[in-house]
Amino acid sequence: MKCEEVVEWMHRYLDHDLGEAETTQMLQHVAKCPECAENFSMLRALSRELEDLPQVSPRFSLVDAIMPQLDAIDEARKEQSSTVQEMSPVPAAFESLKRSSSSEQKAKTKWLNSMVGRMSVGAAAAAVVLGFAIWGYQPEQIENADSMLMSSGAPQDSNSEEQSAQRMYLKSDQGDITNQAEGSAIAPDSSNDPVTEGSMQPNADQPDESNGTELKTPEAPGDQESVKPSAEGPSSQDKGKQEVNSSPSSDSGNTQKSMDSGQGTEQKKPDTSEGSASTPNDKDGRSASESNDELDETFSAQTIIPNQDTPAQGSETDNAGTGTESGATGGQQGLMAPEQGIAAPTGTKEWKSPDGSYVVMLLGDQLSIYAKSANDPDVLNLIEQRSVEGTLKSGSWSKDSQQFNYEMDKDGATTKDIFKVSTSSNVSPAK
C-alpha cells in the first residue's frame, strides 16, 4: 500500500468514512511506516481540536431581533394577496409586473389603452388565458427558455409602439369585417413582424439584457401591451405564432446570452416565461379548439397564406410545435430552429489559460479552476471552486496565464472578480 493512499484513508477514517477492513489495513501500514504514523497522529490531533471548537452562540435571540421584519413580510404578503384576490382573473405575475412598471411605462400604457380602448376588454380576457397558460406551463420550461423569451420580449418591446400601430392599421383596414376575419387577417402579418424585427435587431435587446432586471421589469408590461392589440378578438393563434417566431429568430443572434441567462435571476423568470412559456399551451389550449373553427371559416378567404394551417399542426406537437411552425413559416426561421435546440441544453463553459496549464469551467453556477498536472496532462487538479452570483457575463485569462478575470451580472449590477493562479496554488498542498 502506498503512503499516498494511506493518507487519503486517514482522512476518511477521521470522517468516519472508512470501513473496518480498510481501517485495519490502514493501521497496519501506519504501524510499519513511521512517516505515516507521525502524519496520522498529527491529523488526529487536528481533527480532535476541530471537533472541540467552541460552540458559539449569538449574544441575543436572533429570532426576536428579526421579528419586526417578519411582521413586515407578513403585512406585505397580506396586502399582496388581497390585491390578487380583487383582480383574481389576472395572474399575480402580471399584477406585479404592472405594479412595478415605471411611471413612464404607465403613461405608455395609458396611451395604448386610450388608443385601443375598445379592445381592452378582449385584451384582458386574452391576458387571463395567457396568464393561466403560463402558470400551468412554467415548470416544464427549460431554463434556457427564459433567455429566449427575454430576447423575444425585448425586441418586441422596443417596437411595441410601431407594432401596435401597424396592427392598428390592419385593423382599421378591415374594421368592417367580422372579428374572425380580422383575427386571421392579422395573423400572417403580425407573425412576420417579429421575425423581421427580431432578426434585424438581435442587438437591440442586448443592452436590456445586460442592464438586468431593473430594466426588464418595466419592459414586461410593455410586452404585454404590445400583445394586447393583437390578442384582441379570438385570434390567440396570432399571438402564439408571433411569440414562437420571435423567440428563435432573436435567439439566434444571442446564443451566447441564452447560456448566461439560463441561470437567470428569480426576478426574471416570471417576466420572461410570460412571453414564450405560453406559446405551446396557448396553442394547445386555444388554437386547437377555438381557432381551428375560425380557421375553417377564414380558410377560404385567405387560402394563400401557408401559416394558417401551421398552428393547427403545432398544437398537436406541443413543444415541437416551435420547430414545426417556424419551419413552415419560412426558410429563415427554419434555419434558426435547430440553433435554438442547440442553445438550450448548453450549461458548461470552459476557458483554457493561454499556456494551457489551467482550465476554468463553469458548471451551473459553480466556477471551478483546475490546474493541469505536470506529470499527466489528463489529470486536472481542482484549485478552487467559486459560486457565481447571478449570471456569468464574460471571462478571460490574462496573457501570462496567471489571472482569470470574470464579470458577473446580478440583478442588473455587474461585479468583477479575479482569480489569481499564483496565490492559490501556493496554498495547495505540497506533495
Added chain:
Amino acid sequence: MVEPELIRAAQSGDRDALITLLREIEQHVYRTAYYILNNEQDALDAAQEALIRIYTKINSYEEKAQFKTWVQRIVTNICIDKFRRTKPSVSIDEHEMVFQDKQDVEFEVMSTYVAKDIQDAINKLPEHHRTVIVLRYLQDLSYNEIADCLDLPLNTVKSYLFRARQQLQNLLQEYQKGGVTG
C-alpha cells in the same frame, strides 16, 4: 434535529410553528456564519438574513432533502456572498478593530489557546475549504450532506476537506515554529 411535524406545520401556514422552528435552528445558523465569516457582527447579520430567508422560503423546502442541509445551504450561500463582498475591502484598521472586538467574545468562549490558533488558521483557508471544514466539524455533516449543501460533487467535497486539513496542519505547524500567533 427539527421535527418533521413542526416543518410541516410551518409550511402549512402555522406562523407559531415557523417561529418555533426558527428558534430551534438559530444557533446552528449562527455557528456556521460565525466560523465562515470569523466576525461576530457579520455573523449576526448573515444569520438573521438566513433566518428571514428561511421564513419566506419555507414552502420551497421539499422533504426529499434533509432540513438541516437545506438550512445550511441557505446560510453558507449568504456567508460566501458576504465573505466575497467584504473581503477585498477589509483594511488593516478594520482588521484590527474586528480582532479586538472578537477578543472579548473569544475570551468567554475560547477555552484553549490552541482553539484560537485553529480559528485563525481556518480564517486563512479559501472560502470553500473553510466552508467544508465548518460544515464537517461545527455542523457534523457527512460528505454526502456537505455535497448536498454546497451542490458539489462528493469527490470535490472530499478533496476540499482533505486539502483543508492539510493546509490547517501546515499553518498550525508554522504557528508552533514561528509563533505567528497574534
